[in-house]
Amino acid sequence: MREPEHLRAVQRFVRNELLGHETELDTRAEMPLPLYSRFAETGLMNWWLPKEQGGLGFTLEDGVRIVNALSYGDAGVAFTLFIPVLTTSMVTLYGDDELRSRFLDPLMAGNGYAATLGSEHAAGSELARIATTARRDGDELVLDGAKAYSTDSDFAQFLVVVARSAESPDDYLAVVVPRDTPGITVDKRWEMVGLRSSATYQVSLSGVRVPAANALRGHGLRLLEVGLNASRILIATTAVGISRRARDLCLEYARTKQVKGAPLISNAVFAGRLAQIEMQIEVMTNQCLAAAREYDAIMARPDAAEEFLRQGTMKAAMTTKMFCGQTGWQVVSAASEMFGGLGYTYEMPVQKLLRDVRYVSIVEGGDDVLRELLFARHVVPVSKRA
Ligand SMILES: Cc1cc2nc3c(=O)[nH]c(=O)nc-3n(C[C@H](O)[C@H](O)[C@H](O)COP(=O)(O)OP(=O)(O)OC[C@H]3O[C@@H](n4cnc5c(N)ncnc54)[C@H](O)[C@@H]3O)c2cc1C
Structure with missing residues (x-):
């Protein structure tokens, strides 16, 4: 079956901008890298935003396919x-109409x-135990x-900050904050071991004032739990793209490497290892798609916001991230071994995948x-839960 046009656009982006550019992507260049604006030219930035916000309204299942394709090229770019x-x-589900159009429309x-x-x-x-506070001062x-x-x-347009209420410390808020609000300081960009085409920062907030109406509806920590469902499933999906790339690098290498006078690719031990990897990729792929469909089914309900809150952290989001994290690690570890000593050098892209x-x-x-x-939530029988 022919793939949809948006997926072909992502694959073209991966071919043109990511494959073969591993060294540039693996440095700590200034962010966002120019290639991100070239991704924006595909029209697919923030592909999940609802149509009401001028977005494309893609489902999480679509997202799994996009992220699988992107992370084959580079997981940091996907992330x-x-x-x-x-x-x-969080804003889509727990912001009012005014907040959604004020922040999501310009984002799109x-x-x-x-x-x-x-x-x-x-x-x-x-x-x-977070110590960041949100203090009420009049309408702010x-x-x-x-x-x-x-x-x-x-480089974000806006942030959602999770904070403890200064007046009532058992209450938590999730507050939408324009990035250019005075009092926000980026203290540093972390030097990360991997995902080096992405950027993660330490940030401090000092007397950052926003309208009180910028607080999302509901308990901040619960809203965060809900928000993490989609991103955990997509984080899991990056393990699939990375594993597919590791498999293909092994195949490429095995065509040239000679063992006992024959190419490694015709060796039964190698074939067995690759078949094992294929099985792991297949199961991870199906698990990510199944978890995404479960999420999409809730998202399609008129009471999605309440149902997500009722479920909190979806079991499928947790298990998918755990399973793909562990399995992806096994796959890439086995793949790096297949290169012998070369697999432990910076000459081979497999070290970046690891x-x-x-x-x-x-x-x-x-x-x-997790x-x-x-x-606590799913093994202990409901009747025995504290
Ligand atoms: C690349 C990157 C991007 C990130 N982006 C964001 C972001 O955009 N926004 C954001 O808010 N955060 C972000 N994070 C933070 C990230 O989600 C946390 O680092 C992660 O959840 C782990 O939490 P922690 O660092 O607090 O470690 P901890 O949870 O403190 O873990 C440290 C150790 O304590 C152990 N431990 C902790 N709790 C338990 C327990 N209950 N039982 C047994 N052992 C336990 C852990 O297993 C581990 O060994 C990012 C982190 C990275 C590395």
């Missing part, structure tokens, strides 16, 4: 382009970026605090944290 979905899905029109400021150093994954909210990691935030795939099991909840959540 930069899709991570705003975390921010915008301007091919812009949006970023989420959740994580803090001291709190770690225990987000209930005043934000103060320090956020440890935030991807795309330096660094890139590592993030899947770390970002948006490490496996220990295992704990999975156990």
